[in-house]
Amino acid sequence: MVTIKDVAKAAGVSPSTVSRVVKNHPGISSDTKRKIRKIMEQMGYTPHVAARNLVTKRSYTIGLVVKSAVHEAVLNPFFTEVNFGVSEACRTKGFSTIMTAAEDDDSLFLEVKNLINSKRVDGFILLYSKENDPVTKYLTSMAFPFVVIGKDVMNSGDAIHVDNDNVQAAKEMTDLLIDEGYEDIVMVVDNEVFAVSQDRIAGFEQAMASNGLSSKCKVVQCDKDESSIERMLVDLFDHTPPQALLTLDGVLNARIISRLYQMQIRIPEDVATATFSESPLTKFAAPPQTVVDIYPKELGKEASNEVIMLIKDDNRLKRNITVPTRIIERQSTKKEERG
Amino acid sequence: MVTIKDVAKAAGVSPSTVSRVVKNHPGISSDTKRKIRKIMEQMGYTPHVAARNLVTKRSYTIGLVVKSAVHEAVLNPFFTEVNFGVSEACRTKGFSTIMTAAEDDDSLFLEVKNLINSKRVDGFILLYSKENDPVTKYLTSMAFPFVVIGKDVMNSGDAIHVDNDNVQAAKEMTDLLIDEGYEDIVMVVDNEVFAVSQDRIAGFEQAMASNGLSSKCKVVQCDKDESSIERMLVDLFDHTPPQALLTLDGVLNARIISRLYQMQIRIPEDVATATFSESPLTKFAAPPQTVVDIYPKELGKEASNEVIMLIKDDNRLKRNITVPTRIIERQSTKKEERG
DNA sequence: AATTTTAATGCAATCGTTTGCAAAAAGTGT
DNA sequence: ACACTTTTTGCAAACGATTGCATTAAAATT
Numbered sequence A, B: 001m002v003t004i005k006d007v008a009k010a011a012g013v014s015p016s017t018v019s020r021v022v023k024n025h026p027g028i029s030s031d032t033k034r035k036i037r038k039i040m041e042q043m044g045y046t047p048h049v050a051a052r053n054l055v056t057k058r059s060y061t062i063g064l065v066v067k068s069a070v071h072e073a074v075l076n077p078f079f080t081e082v083n084f085g086v087s088e089a090c091r092t093k094g095f096s097t098i099m100t101a102a103e104d105d106d107s108l109f110l111e112v113k114n115l116i117n118s119k120r121v122d123g124f125i126l127l128y129s130k131e132n133d134p135v136t137k138y139l140t141s142m143a144f145p146f147v148v149i150g151k152d153v154m155n156s157g158d159a160i161h162v163d164n165d166n167v168q169a170a171k172e173m174t175d176l177l178i179d180e181g182y183e184d185i186v187m188v189v190d191n192e193v194f195a196v197s198q199d200r201i202a203g204f205e206q207a208m209a210s211n212g213l214s215s216k217c218k219v220v221q222c223d224k225d226e227s228s229i230e231r232m233l234v235d236l237f238d239h240t241p242p243q244a245l246l247t248l249d250g251v252l253n254a255r256i257i258s259r260l261y262q263m264q265i266r267i268p269e270d271v272a273t274a275t276f277s278e279s280p281l282t283k284f285a286a287p288p289q290t291v292v293d294i295y296p297k298e299l300g301k302e303a304s305n306e307v308i309m310l311i312k313d314d315n316r317l318k319r320n321i322t323v324p325t326r327i328i329e330r331q332s333t334k335k336e337e338r339g
Numbered sequence C: 001a002a003t004t005t006t007a008a009t010g011c012a013a014t015c016g017t018t019t020g021c022a023a024a025a026a027g028t029g030t
Numbered sequence D: 001a002c003a004c005t006t007t008t009t010g011c012a013a014a015c016g017a018t019t020g021c022a023t024t025a026a027a028a029t030t
Helices: A004-011 A015-022 A030-043 A049-056 A070-075 A077-092 A105-117 A134-142 A166-179 A195-210 A226-238 A250-262 A296-312 B004-011 B015-022 B030-043 B049-056 B070-075 B077-092 B105-117 B134-142 B166-179 B195-210 B226-238 B250-262 B296-312
Strands: A061-067 A096-102 A123-126 A146-149 A160-164 A185-189 A218-221 A244-247 A272-276 A290-293 A321-323 A326-328 B061-067 B096-102 B123-126 B146-149 B160-164 B185-189 B218-221 B244-247 B272-276 B290-293 B321-323 B326-328
Touching (some): A049 B049, A061 A077, A061 A105, A077 A296, A123 A134, A160 A166, A160 A296, A166 A185, A166 A244, A244 A250, A296 A321, B004 B015, B061 B105, B077 B096, B123 B134, B123 B296, B160 B166, B166 B195, B166 B244, B166 B272, B166 B290, B195 B218, B244 B250, B250 B272
Parallel strands (some): A061 A123, A160 A321, A244 A272, A272 A290, B061 B096, B160 B321, B185 B244
8 A cells, every 4th residue: 555655755755745745735846746746646646535534524525315215216316316416516526425315314313413423424415305304403503514405394594405496497387388278287296295395386376376377276185106196186087177287296297197098098188297307207208298307416516516615614604506497398288299 | 522532531441442342342341341331322422434444444435336327327216226225235234335427437447446545445336237347357456345236248257246137037027928928029129238138138039939939039229219219119010010029128118118109009909018127117107017126226235245245354255146036017018908 | 379361451553644833945135 | 145034845743543462450270
């Protein structure tokens, strides 16, 4: 193993000098820098991170905390894409990422505490958000750097949030549906407690209202399991069949269109469908789905940059970041053509 | 920050004793252990990993190397599930995971070298396999612990592989199709160079042969992009329409069924479809797809356990591990019913 | 009670960096 | 040449654990 001392000896300088060259310290003459860099190169020197971490009291690692079971995350490409965005952004800043996932609050909390105590991470990105979350509370109380991807229901001022403007996104999508001529639009949600749900519902309702369709504005709740979905759909289509279904997220949407297929209800001839969160599930669906792309990778990237800045500068002022969205219109909402 | 010295002082013992209590060293009396454990608890002591890593020359971290672009990985739930399997298994053994992904060989190789040189990881899990891969070669030459999920084309004896029996899986799936009464079965593959492709093709051909259907055995190659798929399907259905399509993997399958839908070819009435690698893409497809579940999480778990054993015991004999598979039959291959 | 054996603990060096401060070297102005 | 800056480098003490070996205390044997 080649250490900083070996390099120092070979170059005829002290370890301190080598160390300073490594971090491009201004006090070192450019001659020396050049010379030492060459020697480092030749000897194949790479700093030992544990040694560095020990003295700098930094781990140069950020923890990505996911509150989810495997099957949920696997299901949701959103997660993977955020993950990649985080990894990539962190790497370019010299940070590594370590992920913890758990279903229940307790083990997640324990894991987080452990990561902090053992000095394994310098900051966190939380990929979930919940009211009164113990982790959020704990981190805040310790003044430990973290950012949340998503948003609290009550936007508790303390935490930094990186999120889309879901109200706006839902509005735009609703407008698109209305423009296409749909009026009886039903929004289907599985979980109403998250901020993201409330925002999207709000956007939907606002858009309906401002188009004078308040009376037709309808939101139904429905669990993710097959039978709930079936019950919901049967109920819906038995009464007054809606002209369009706007679903809360891509996974739920996938299940719904699968069920519609079973029920021999055609998209978009019998009903149009649209949803949030672009992924293979929407892109390669039959038919391809009109969707709001929420740029998960960008969310991850922004969150990473922000948490790293927080780590490097304690009294950086907290800012929330809004990542733009865009609508991708596909066959599932287009009345005319059918390829 | 509470260090081992603080605990030692509070307990009136030396730091060495505390250290030995932490790792439950047999030479410490149970009285002392009890006492010190209590004090550690009270003071909230957690060992500083960097300090430990420095002296033990271990990082207790394994690197998960993914050769893939984001869009590929996001697309493929297989990746996410392996990732979770790895993280979970590592955590229960006191290891963390750090993931590196890259598209091109060079940056991947660089990353790997860097992780090794900076002593950031003790071992690797490679989530890809390629003939003559520089990373594999390098790791082997350094005798650095690693295992490969998947298999080389030429099963180069040096590396440890964790894989399914893809030949067998393809055989069973083909048998199922034949049992259901399909005879004109076409296997569609996108990439023939990987071992997994070759294995599945081999299994398919063997099963066809042993059922006296060699003459009907047909394999077509087709890129993943829309136009290639369309061309392939048009070509296929213009000649003698196949009765069943067996696709190499779930992602390709998803695209194919999406295209079939556009072409108004019904599944399974006009053609049956089946594929490998269970995921939401197969489960919530329209119609739900018959598929071979290859247990990606299990693959990740086995790989983790194995690489950790390798790290702990240099001259552990290398063994390959085969993870079982199972077939899930769904509507896409069932002739009779339609719900 | 003296001696030997065994069990329990402590000493002190070490891992590979970083960094405040001191020191040396080089440059400036007179 | 001298004093005085300014630039460049080195010294040495950390950082927080681990571990081989020595030591002490306790138990066993004679």
